[in-house]
Amino acid sequence: MQTALAILQKYWKHDQFRSLQNEIIDTVISGKDALAILPTGGGKSICFQVPALMQEGICLVISPLVALMKDQVANLQARDIKAIALTGGIRNDEMINLLDNCQFGNYKFLYLSPERLQSDWILDRIKNLPINLIAIDEAHCVSQWGHDFRPAYLKISDLKKHFQKVPFLALTATATTKVKEDIIKETGLENPTVFQKSFARENIAYMVIETEDKLYKMEQILKKNPQPSIVYVRNRRACIAISSQLKSLGFKATFYHGGLSPKEKETNMSMWMQEQVQVMVATNAFGMGIDKANVKTVIHIQLPDNIENYYQESGRAGRDGERGFAVLLTNPSDNIQAENQFLLNLPDKTFLNSVFVKLCNYFQIAYGEGINEQFNFNLNQFCLKYNFPTLKTYNAIQFLDRQGVISLSQEFSEKISLQFLIPSKEVIRYNSLHPHDEEIILTILRTYPGIYEMQTAVNFDLIAKKSNHKSSEVEAVFFKLKEKGIINYNAKNNDTSILFNEIREDDRTINRIAKYLERQNQLKKEQLHSVLNYINEKKRCKNQIILNYFGEQTDSACGICSYCIGNKKTILNSKSATKLLLQLLQTESLNSREIQERTQLDTETVIKVLQELLEQEKIILKANNNYTIFI
Numbered sequence: 001m002q003t004a005l006a007i008l009q010k011y012w013k014h015d016q017f018r019s020l021q022n023e024i025i026d027t028v029i030s031g032k033d034a035l036a037i038l039p040t041g042g043g044k045s046i047c048f049q050v051p052a053l054m055q056e057g058i059c060l061v062i063s064p065l066v067a068l069m070k071d072q073v074a075n076l077q078a079r080d081i082k083a084i085a086l087t088g089g090i091r092n093d094e095m096i097n098l099l100d101n102c103q104f105g106n107y108k109f110l111y112l113s114p115e116r117l118q119s120d121w122i123l124d125r126i127k128n129l130p131i132n133l134i135a136i137d138e139a140h141c142v143s144q145w146g147h148d149f150r151p152a153y154l155k156i157s158d159l160k161k162h163f164q165k166v167p168f169l170a171l172t173a174t175a176t177t178k179v180k181e182d183i184i185k186e187t188g189l190e191n192p193t194v195f196q197k198s199f200a201r202e203n204i205a206y207m208v209i210e211t212e213d214k215l216y217k218m219e220q221i222l223k224k225n226p227q228p229s230i231v232y233v234r235n236r237r238a239c240i241a242i243s244s245q246l247k248s249l250g251f252k253a254t255f256y257h258g259g260l261s262p263k264e265k266e267t268n269m270s271m272w273m274q275e276q277v278q279v280m281v282a283t284n285a286f287g288m289g290i291d292k293a294n295v296k297t298v299i300h301i302q303l304p305d306n307i308e309n310y311y312q313e314s315g316r317a318g319r320d321g322e323r324g325f326a327v328l329l330t331n332p333s334d335n336i337q338a339e340n341q342f343l344l345n346l347p348d349k350t351f352l353n354s355v356f357v358k359l360c361n362y363f364q365i366a367y368g369e370g371i372n373e374q375f376n377f378n379l380n381q382f383c384l385k386y387n388f389p390t391l392k393t394y395n396a397i398q399f400l401d402r403q404g405v406i407s408l409s410q411e412f413s414e415k416i417s418l419q420f421l422i423p424s425k426e427v428i429r430y431n432s433l434h435p436h437d438e439e440i441i442l443t444i445l446r447t448y449p450g451i452y453e454m455q456t457a458v459n460f461d462l463i464a465k466k467s468n469h470k471s472s473e474v475e476a477v478f479f480k481l482k483e484k485g486i487i488n489y490n491a492k493n494n495d496t497s498i499l500f501n502e503i504r505e506d507d508r509t510i511n512r513i514a515k516y517l518e519r520q521n522q523l524k525k526e527q528l529h530s531v532l533n534y535i536n537e538k539k540r541c542k543n544q545i546i547l548n549y550f551g552e553q554t555d556s557a558c559g560i561c562s563y564c565i566g567n568k569k570t571i572l573n574s575k576s577a578t579k580l581l582l583q584l585l586q587t588e589s590l591n592s593r594e595i596q597e598r599t600q601l602d603t604e605t606v607i608k609v610l611q612e613l614l615e616q617e618k619i620i621l622k623a624n625n626n627y628t629i630f631i
Contacts, residue, residue, distance in 0.1 A: 004029075007053050008046070011079045018043045020195045025051045028133055028167040033192040035139070035170045035183060039199060040287075040315035044171045045072060048135035052108055053081070057132030061111045064138050064150055064402075066409060067285075069111040076109060083109035086116055092372075099125045114141075114152035115404040115501060117159070127162050134159060136187055139170035140308075143182035144519050146175070147308045147527065151516060152404045157188035168192075174199075174308040177551035199311070199550045203318045205560040206542035207327045208535050210603060214301050214329045215242075216593070219249050221327060222279060227296035228272065231281045232313055234302045242301070243281040253279040256286040287313060293320040299327045303338050306527035307534065307549045323560070330535050342528055345389070346521045347396040353510040355396040356405070358386045360504045370500040377408075377498045397498075399520065403513045407499040418444075418478070418489045419455045430486065440477045443467040455488065538563070566602070577601055577609045582629070585619060589628035 004025045008014050017025075020038065024047040027034045038044050052059030063069050069085040076083040084098050084107055099122070102110050110129070116122050140146035142153035160168070170183050170192070184192055211217040222229055231246075233239055236257040243255040254268040254277045272280040273292060280286065298317040304310035310328070318324020347355070362382055363375045379397075383390045401408040420427060427445070431438040443466045448456050464471045482489040502509065534545050543558035557564050580599055584590065590598070596606050610627060613619045620630045 001054055004050050004054060007050050011053070011081065012046070017046070020197060021046055021050075024169070024195050025054075027193050027195075028169050029054060031165070031167050033168045033189040035180070035189060035192045035194045037172055037175050037180065037194070037196040039197055039201070040173050040312040044137070044173070047171065048133055048169050049076070049081075049109070052133050052135075055132045057130035058102060058107055059109050059133045059135060060126065060129070060131050061109060061135045061137060062114055062117070062153075062156060063111055064113060064141050064148070064153075066113070066407075068137070069113075073109070073111060081109070082107040083111065085111040086122075087113070095122070099129075102129055113407075114150060114156060115407070117155050118152060118404070123162075131163055131166050134163060134166055134168045136168065136170040138172060139183045139187065140172045140175050140179050142186040143175075143179040144516070145182065145523060146179045147306045147523075148402070149516065149520065149523075150402045150404065151513070154186055157186060160188040160190075173312055174550065176549070180551075199547055199552055200543065200554070201315060201318065201324075202558070203321055204314065204324045204326050205562075205565075206314070206546065206558075207325060207562040208542060209327060209329055209562060210331060211329055212331055213593070214331070215245055215249075217329055218246075218299060218301065219251075221297060221299065221325070222246070222251060225296045225325065226278060228275060228292060228294055229279045229297040229299065230286070230295060230313075230316060231279055231299045231301060232286075232304075233281060233283060236283065238302075239281050239283055243279075246279055246281070251279055252277040253281060256280055256282040258283065258285040284309065284313065287316065290316060291319070292316075294322070295319065295324065296322075297325045297327060299329065301329050303328075303330070303334055303531055303535070305524075305531075307530050307546065308527075310531070310534075311546060311550075328535060335532060335536070338528060338532065341391075343525065345392040345395055346524060347392055347399065347517070348521075349510065349514045349517060351392065352396050352399065352514070352517060353507065355388065355393055356400060356510060357506055358382075358388075359397070359400075359406075359498070360506075362386075363498075365500065365504050367504050367506065370504045371502055372500065374497055374499040377496045379496065399513075399517060403516060404501055405509060405513065407501060409497045409499070416460050416478075416489075416491045417455050417457045418451065418487045420452050420487050422486055424452065427486070437477050437480070440467045440469055440474055441481075455490070574605075574609065574612075577605050578613065581606075581609055581613065582618065585627055585629050589622060589626040591625050591627070595627065 002010075004022060005017070008017065020036070021043055024034055024036050028048070028051045036044060036047055038047075048059055048061065061069075061072075063072075066087045069087060073083045073085045082105065084102060086095060086098060101107060103125075110126075112122075117126075136142075136153075136156060138148065139153075141148050141150040142156065143149060168187065168189055170187050170189060172183070175183065180194070180196075183189070184194075209217060218231065231242060233242055236259050239255040239257045243253045246253040254271050256265060256268050260268070268280070271277045295317045298314045300310065300313070304313070314326030317326055359382070360370065362385070363370075363373070365373065379390065379394060382388070383393050397406070397408060400406045427441065431441055440463065443463050444451065444458065447463065447466065448458055450456060451458075460471065460474060464474045467474070478487070478489050481487040530549060534542065537545060541557035541563050542561035544554055547554055577599075580601075581595060584595065584598055592606060592610065595601075595610075596603060599606070610619070614621065617630050619627050621627055
């Protein structure tokens with residue numbers, strides 16, 4: 001058996017493990033169960049990938065995120081390690097072939113979603129595989145008090161009956177004390193060794209900054225810290241808008257969201273990784289597999305959904321050990337918007353039922369039918385048709401996804417279909433005249449035998465792989481054949497699809513999952529209040545608030561967060577500040593931002609003094625929002 005370090009050096013080119021990785025690997029190699037709580041950037045995947053490669057057999061990896069599974073499989077394959085992911089939308093015959101490959105093809109990793117375990121025939125096939133380790137990624141999903149609960153995770157404990165001698169390794173980046181207890185209980189871990197890093201990131205300064213002009217404050221921060229930065233926003237529209245605004249201010253910026261094509265994602269990511277641009281403006285789709293050590297600043301310009309997500313996203317700063325900044329920009333209206341918009345958009349049982357019924361009607365699914373059917377989906381068109389509020393509807397559909405009723409895919413894809421329009425003998429003749437195209441054409445014909453009779457959906461990447469050509473070469477052949485009238489070729493961009501995992505049962509379906517909806521809504525309210533407490537608490541260290549949230553107690557202040565720095569500053573007393581402002585306004589009229597820049601006073605002091613001077617009628621506010629001496 002090769003040593004863990006030899007495997008690490010061979011495939012990952014690292015000479016040493018990160019903290020706790022080696023200990024976790026030793027535990028599972030010895031056949032014991034373990035729970036690993038390693039914050040973002042802690043290298044969780046290495047903890048199951050290395051021990052799996054040290055032994056004969058295959059590692060079963062359970063993960064809820066299609067994009068994460070694909071990302072890890074691609075990374076393994078790039079290292080010449082055989083891995084497969086059973087994601088949604090794969091037909092049963094394809095699934096059988098993939099499982100045959102796992103059984104007879106010397107594969108080392110099989111990734112699948114927890115929902116797949118609910119299919120008895122898949123479970124039967126898995127029971128016959130030479131499993132050497134079962135890794136449960138995103139293990140917090142098993143807890144009803146976790147930030148991303150999925151009932152299908154509760155089925156994982158059933159695997160213990162079939163794999164009693166196989167070690168289980170549960171992994172997550174964030175877990176409160178209650179969630180940690182739930183993970184151990186609900187996954188059936190037997191006397192697990194618990195490995196947990198402190199949630200403290202001593203080199204990250206958590207800054208909560210109140211400002212009326214978030215763009216201006218962002219400009220100041222990014223100019224002061226010109227190193228690689230990430231700006232997190234809530235939606236795709238904001239991604240593009242903020243990126244454009246930053247460019248207009250002279251910054252080199254790009255953006256990243258789930259609706260970009262793989263090529264666009266790769267291009268934008270590469271520009272940022274290679275530091276051709278300073279700023280990546282992104283939704284939470286950006287993050288998986290991102291390991292850029294020298295990110296200086298992570299800025300959130302809108303409130304995060306919960307502390308767990310905020311901790312993970314902000315933790316992408318300062319991985320090189322240098323000082324990093326996690327900045328949350330806020331203003332008073334954020335509180336009101338969060339309370340109103342967020343809570344109003346939580347779906348109740350009645351609304352959820354209505355969305356599900358209309359969703360089935362929209363795709364013309366009859367009662368008792370629909371299982372394994374997949375459809376392209378446009379949320380805005382759906383909401384327009386039935387007069388549903390968009391965000392509330394999205395939350396309802398996302399809930400149905402997490403309960404396993406449907407699978408919602410939001411990855412960009414290009415649906416390609418084609419049909420040959422000329423007889424087979426003419427195709428043979430074309431091949432003889434164009435030998436460079438022959439291998440690609442023959443691959444299409446061998447892979448899709450009915451392509452002469454009907455318009456057939458084809459897998460672009462599969463054709464490229466089987467014919468041993470680049471994707472660009474395959475695409476060029478497609479266009480050439482279309483121009484010559486040899487094929488009918490259609491390509492349609494699509495970034496959302498819905499796969500129905502169950503038959504349509506309307507009330508029966510919704511009644512079964514309604515109890516989880518009530519708990520989820522209650523949890524989301526509590527999580528929102530935790531976020532509001534984080535930004536509004538003025539008398540505690542921000543680092544302490546985060547650590548306490550995760551059950552870590554500490555009496556020491558970090559010394560570098562916005563609260564700690566505010567305490568250290570020598571703030572001019574009100575009398576001195578008043579004198580300074582009056583002297584400044586004697587010479588010219590200024591707005592509040594200009595006053596703050598000239599005096600270097602903090603925002604709170606400037607606003608307080610201006611209000612006092614207005615009340616005393618010593619200054620007036622002009623129509624252009626400039627302050628001047630009252631004469």
